[in-house]
Amino acid sequence: MINIIKDNRSKYQNIVVNKIDDYFYKRKRYNQHFSLAIGLSDLDIDVSAFNEHNRQTDIFIKLEKNLCCEVFDGTSAESGIKAAGILLTDFESHFYTKRIFASIVFSKDYDTSSQMVHRLFDILEYSCSNNMENMVVDNSLMIKDY
Numbered sequence: 001m002i003n004i005i006k007d008n009r010s011k012y013q014n015i016v017v018n019k020i021d022d023y024f025y026k027r028k029r030y031n032q033h034f035s036l037a038i039g040l041s042d043l044d045i046d047v048s049a050f051n052e053h054n055r056q057t058d059i060f061i062k063l064e065k066n067l068c069c070e071v072f073d074g075t076s077a078e079s080g081i082k083a084a085g086i087l088l089t090d091f092e093s094h095f096y097t098k099r100i101f102a103s104i105v106f107s108k109d110y111d112t113s114s115q116m117v118h119r120l121f122d123i124l125e126y127s128c129s130n131n132m133e134n135m136v137v138d139n140s141l142m143i144k145d146y
Contacts, residue, residue, distance in 0.1 A: 035080025099133040
């Protein structure tokens, strides 16, 4: 599963950076923060069902059938983790025998959207490598700098 990320990471990062440009502009201009989460599931799972759980100001970014990002607009670290946790619980209720690896980053911690997205994928790879399935992983849960 992690090979999907490693083989296509640059492509995925470019897609996500382009999609969050408006959010990062609002963060810099108006100090309006957001959280960015990513989820990677087993190959037979289609994550498109989670597109309907968005608030109007959030966006769902499908990268592969089993890989997606979610932007939680206007969130702090705490409310971003809560929103990601709600999606994780919903995933588990639909696909209770399947696993998902999820990571999250917060706009207040980064100067550029590229840095933010790069770190998001670092944390996702760390989560996969350390079998941290069915939990939302952020910087605070990483034992070493990956």
